[in-house]
Amino acid sequence: MADASIFSNLLIGLRPDNLLACFAGVVLGTVVGVLPGLGPAAAMALVLPLISHLGPTAGLIMLAGIYYGAMYGGSTTSILVNVPGEPASVVTTLDGYQMARKGRAGAALAIAAIGSFVAGTVSVVFLQFFAPPLARAALDFGPAEYFALTLLAVILLSHLSGKSRAKSLAMIGLGLALSSVGMDPLGGVSRFTFSYTPAQAGLSFIAVATGLFGVAEVLSILAEQEKSVEVVRVRFRDLYPNREELRRSVAPILRGSFMGFLVGLIPGPAATIASFVAYAVERRFSRHKAELGTGAIEGVAGPESANNAACGGGMVPLLSLGLAFTPATAVLLSGMLIVGITPGPFFIRNNPDVFWGVIASFYVGNVMLLILNLPLVGIFARVAQIPARYLMSGVLVLCIVGAFADNNNLFDVWVMLGAGVLGFAMRRYEYDPAPLILGLVLGPVMERSLVQALTMSQGNIAGLWESGISKFLLLAAVAAALGPLAKQLVARRPHPAAD
Amino acid sequence: MNRSPAIRELQSGLALLAFALAYLFMAVRYPVETLDNPGPGVFPRAVGGFLVAVAAWQVLRASWALRRRDAGSVRTAGVTDAEPAGSNTSGSRPLLMIGLLALYLLAIPWIGFYLCTGVLIVAVSKLMNVPGWVRSLALALGILGCSYAIFQIWLKVPFPRGYFF
Numbered sequence: 001m002a003d004a005s006i007f008s009n010l011l012i013g014l015r016p017d018n019l020l021a022c023f024a025g026v027v028l029g030t031v032v033g034v035l036p037g038l039g040p041a042a043a044m045a046l047v048l049p050l051i052s053h054l055g056p057t058a059g060l061i062m063l064a065g066i067y068y069g070a071m072y073g074g075s076t077t078s079i080l081v082n083v084p085g086e087p088a089s090v091v092t093t094l095d096g097y098q099m100a101r102k103g104r105a106g107a108a109l110a111i112a113a114i115g116s117f118v119a120g121t122v123s124v125v126f127l128q129f130f131a132p133p134l135a136r137a138a139l140d141f142g143p144a145e146y147f148a149l150t151l152l153a154v155i156l157l158s159h160l161s162g163k164s165r166a167k168s169l170a171m172i173g174l175g176l177a178l179s180s181v182g183m184d185p186l187g188g189v190s191r192f193t194f195s196y197t198p199a200q201a202g203l204s205f206i207a208v209a210t211g212l213f214g215v216a217e218v219l220s221i222l223a224e225q226e227k228s229v230e231v232v233r234v235r236f237r238d239l240y241p242n243r244e245e246l247r248r249s250v251a252p253i254l255r256g257s258f259m260g261f262l263v264g265l266i267p268g269p270a271a272t273i274a275s276f277v278a279y280a281v282e283r284r285f286s287r288h289k290a291e292l293g294t295g296a297i298e299g300v301a302g303p304e305s306a307n308n309a310a311c312g313g314g315m316v317p318l319l320s321l322g323l324a325f326t327p328a329t330a331v332l333l334s335g336m337l338i339v340g341i342t343p344g345p346f347f348i349r350n351n352p353d354v355f356w357g358v359i360a361s362f363y364v365g366n367v368m369l370l371i372l373n374l375p376l377v378g379i380f381a382r383v384a385q386i387p388a389r390y391l392m393s394g395v396l397v398l399c400i401v402g403a404f405a406d407n408n409n410l411f412d413v414w415v416m417l418g419a420g421v422l423g424f425a426m427r428r429y430e431y432d433p434a435p436l437i438l439g440l441v442l443g444p445v446m447e448r449s450l451v452q453a454l455t456m457s458q459g460n461i462a463g464l465w466e467s468g469i470s471k472f473l474l475l476a477a478v479a480a481a482l483g484p485l486a487k488q489l490v491a492r493r494p495h496p497a498a499d
Numbered sequence: 500m501n502r503s504p505a506i507r508e509l510q511s512g513l514a515l516l517a518f519a520l521a522y523l524f525m526a527v528r529y530p531v532e533t534l535d536n537p538g539p540g541v542f543p544r545a546v547g548g549f550l551v552a553v554a555a556w557q558v559l560r561a562s563w564a565l566r567r568r569d570a571g572s573v574r575t576a577g578v579t580d581a582e583p584a585g586s587n588t589s590g591s592r593p594l595l596m597i598g599l600l601a602l603y604l605l606a607i608p609w610i611g612f613y614l615c616t617g618v619l620i621v622a623v624s625k626l627m628n629v630p631g632w633v634r635s636l637a638l639a640l641g642i643l644g645c646s647y648a649i650f651q652i653w654l655k656v657p658f659p660r661g662y663f664f
Contacts, residue, residue, distance in 0.1 A: 035649070046655075166557050170515055173550035177522050180546060184539035191529055191539055192522075215600075219593040222626060389627035390638060393620045397642050400616070405656045410607060417600050424593060429511040447542040459535030 009353050012057060013360025021058035022065050022361045026369050029069020033085050034077060035402065039206075040070035040086075041327035048335060056339040056354050061361040063335045067328050068120055068311045068362070071271065072369045075112040075304050079105055080383050081395045083214035083402070087205055088271035088307035090437045091279045093213055095292060095299025102295050106377050107241040111249050111297055112304040113373040119257035119305035120366040123312020126261050128359050131320045131348075141266055143452035144464050148473035149266065150446040155480045157276045158435045165484060168435045171426075175439020176446070178203055185448045198411035207403040207412040208419045208440060212433040214399040215420025218392045220427055240377065241297070249301040252282055256305030263306070264313015268445045270326060271310040276438055278306035312362070319347060319355065505564040512557035519554045523547030592626055599623070611661030617643055 012018065032043040044066050051059030074086030079096035092112065099108040141149070154176075158168040181192045182202030193199040241249070256278040263274040282302045283289050292299050317323040322343030324330035336343050341351055348355045383391070403416035423433055450464075457463020465471045526547045529540030603619045620639035621632075629635050650656040 035654075166553060166560065170550070170553045170557060173519070173546060173553055174515075176546045177519075177543070177550055180526075180543045184542075187539050189529065189539040191543060192525060218623075219596060222592040222596055223590065389624070389629050392627055393623045393638055394642050396623060397616060397620065397646060401646060401650055401656070404658070405650065405654070408657055410604060410659065413604055417597070417604065420600075421597055429507055431511070443542075443546075450542065451537045454534055454537050457535075459533060461534065 009356030010360040012353050012357035013061065013364060017054075018058050018061050018357060018361060019364065021054055021062040022365045023368055025062040025065020026069035026072075026365050027372065029066040029071075030073035030369065030372065032066065033070035033073025033075075033089075035085060035398070039327070039406075040067050041331050043070065044328060044331040044335070048331065048338065051335050052338055056336075056341055056351070057357040059339050060332070060335060060341075060354065060358050061365075063332050064315075064358060064361065065365050067332065068308060068365065069369060070328075071120075071308045071311050072113065072116045072373060074307070075116075075300070076109065076380055077398070079108045079112065079300070080380060081214065081391065081398075082217045083395060083399060084209050086271075086307075087209065087269065087437070087441060088275050088310070089304075090209060090213075090272070090434060091275045091303040092300055094279070094434060095294070095296050098293070098295030099297070099300065104245075104295065105380070105383075107245050107297065108300045109377045109380055110241050110374060111245065111301050113370055113377065115249065115253040115256065115301045115305035116308040116373075117366050117370040118253050119260055119309035120312065120369070121363065122254075122257040123261045123264070123309040123315075124359060124362040124366070127312050127315055127319070127362070131316045137265070140467075140469060142467070143449040143456060144470045145467060145473065146267065147446060147449040147453050147464060148470040148477065150268075150442050150449065152473050152477040152480065153273060153276070154439070154442060154446070155477050157273075157280050157438055164430075167431050171431055171433070171435040172439040175436040175441075176443045177439075178208065178436075179440045179443025180447070185444050186451050196411075198409050201407060202444075203415050203440070204403065204406045204412040205437075205440060206406040207415040209437055210399040210402050211416040211419025211421075212423035212426075212436065214395055215416060216423025216427060216433070218396050218399075219420060219424040221388050221392055223424075245297045248288065248297050252278070252286065252298045252302035253305045255281055255285070256302040257309045260306030260309030261313040264310035265316055267317075267323075268326075269441050270314055271307040272438075272441050274306040274310035274313075275303035276434075278302035318343065319358075322347065503568065505561055505568055508561035509558065509565060512554060512561050516551065516554035516558055519547060519550035523551055596623070596626060599626075607659050607661065609661045612658035613643055613647070614661070616646070 013022075028043060028047070029040060032040060044063050047062060047066065051062060054062060070086060071088060074084065074089035075092045075096065077083045077085045078089040078092040079100050082093050082097040084090045084093055096108045096112070099105060154172055158165070158172045179202070181199060183190055183200050190200050256274075259277055259281065260271075260274040263277055264270045279292075279299060279302060282298045283292055286292065286296075286298045288296050288298055314326055314329050318329045318333060322333070324333040333343055336347075341347065341354060399416060399420075400413055403412045404410065406412055426433055426436075453464055454461070457466070465474050523544070526540060526543035529543060530538040531540045531544065532538030599619065599622055603615050607615050617639045620642055621635045624635040624638050629638065651658060
């Protein structure tokens with residue numbers, strides 16, 4: 001009986017008006033994801049006035065469509081022109097752009113779309129069956145646990161490029177330092193702003209990312225005076241992934257889907273962290289880890305799957321407990337309140353038609369996104385064929401508009417220019433920009449959780465490792481920090497056989 | 500431009516150390532308060548201390564590598580002997596571009612987004628060696644048209660307007 005009612009409620013998602021809302025949402029989300037600057041939260045906020053006219057089910061379907069559609073689109077500019085459309089797509093630039101430079105942009109885009117589809121579907125299955133117990137488990141994460149988790153993330157994820165660990169840690173530190181610009185998260189005291197009002201909001205993530213990646217790319221191409229930038233000519237059949245690339249993508253997609261969903265359950269910038277975690281896992285477990293950073297398909301498949309799965313994970317606390325952990329889910333929460341739905345444990349019981357209708361739309365939306373994105377791969381991949389002398393003007397304007405549109409102020413464009421100069425210098429001195437971005441994203445979360453944990457334990461530092469979870473995470477962080485040092489020491493000891 | 504990798508490491512390490520010290524110097528001005536009510540200075544001090552330590556380690560490594568090189572050893576620990584990508588480059592065009600972008604940002608509040616961006620695109624295309632003025636102008640018009648349609652009309656981004664447009 002219960003199954004029959006679930007099935008009939010699932011069919012609500014297939015009604016023409018809901019399908020139309022889903023289609024509009026995923027298309028808008030894809031466009032917003034492709035364009036840097038306007039994130040999914042801003043786009044969802046733009047359509048909020050519309051949703052009261054659409055009704056609860058169609059309105060929420062549209063908002064959710066924008067949210068996961070943006071994750072699909074975010075990889076496009078990362079792969080084609082080295083400008084991440086979304087924070088969660090920063091990691092995709094590492095291998096996606098290298099693939100584009102080798103003429104494999106189409107393959108990278110197609111794998112990103114397929115990975116996103118699989119991850120999106122896997123996360124909906126998890127969401128459908130495990131939402132309430134998973135949400136309760138996520139609630140065990142208090143400030144101390146979250147501080148331990150961010151510390152572990154900083155140590156584990158800093159070493160993405162495989163070059164110098166000291167340089168990666170320095171970039172993480174720089175990112176954390178830049179994240180402290182602006183008002184402090186709890187007390188509201190202005191820091192490092194030099195009394196300049198627009199800086200009080202802090203440094204825009206989009207401005208820093210577009211500068212470090214996009215503007216630095218333009219400056220680097222300008223600096224390559226002698227050798228012209230190569231444009232690899234490809235045949236149409238090469239626009240799509242070959243059998244080998246598809247085979248190599250299977251395991252990273254599955255790993256990324258599973259981890260992305262779990263990371264999505266935890267408060268904070270889950271999609272971004274999930275993509276970094278997925279990349280770090282590929283560096284550790286992939287059979288082709290030596291190729292990562294030079295244009296390996298695993299470096300696109302894992303992170304792109306993870307950031308989509310994290311969207312599904314983020315829905316668990318929202319739909320089961322009424323808790324929004326990201327700006328985008330917060331807008332979705334507002335949308336639920338606008339249409340008269342009280343999110344929380346009773347949401348599923350009181351509004352089964354809306355809950356299952358939205359779940360059904362996730363399945364349908366993922367199929368729509370795949371159908372929309374795969375044919376576009378060929379068109380997008382042609383963009384990578386445009387000679388750099390024409391393309392770079394457009395990239396520069398995209399960066400400027402993206403940085404400006406984030407908060408509609410010119411200060412962010414100045415930040416973008418500063419980050420561009422910094423990114424250019426970092427390339428010349430072989431520093432990886434991805435750890436800096438990670439530090440910038442994790443900094444506010446880390447500071448907030450540290451201060452909250454200390455306040456809750458009334459100044460007792462032991463409060464940071466009182467619970468079993470935080471103890472385990474902190475021990476893992478210490479092991480991750482000291483492990484490579486111990487390894488180096490063992491390697492340097494003269495082997496008895498050598499004497 | 501043909502500097503050894505160890506010297507480049509030392510230069511970047513010193514720059515990082517200078518930034519870290521300046522950051523820490525500013526961070527100590529913010530109050531720490533007490534541990535049960537941590538102030539805005541706690542996190543910046545911790546980050547500043549961490550950054551100084553990492554930068555100092557970077558400088559030490561580079562100094563040791565230089566000393567070893569001077570002592571006749573070819574090996575430089577943790578530093579590749581090969582010249583990094585992009586080292587055979589010219590600095591004048593990127594500098595021109597940075598100056599151009601700074602001028603562009605200064606001019607926007609007076610001249611407006613579209614006119615300034617149009618001039619910027621033409622200038623960038625010339626820096627990028629796009630042949631002929633017609634192509635540069637066409638490129639500028641195309642990019643501006645797309646920006647206007649997508650960002651201004653559709654997404655309602657309020658670009659700054661100056662005295663002219």
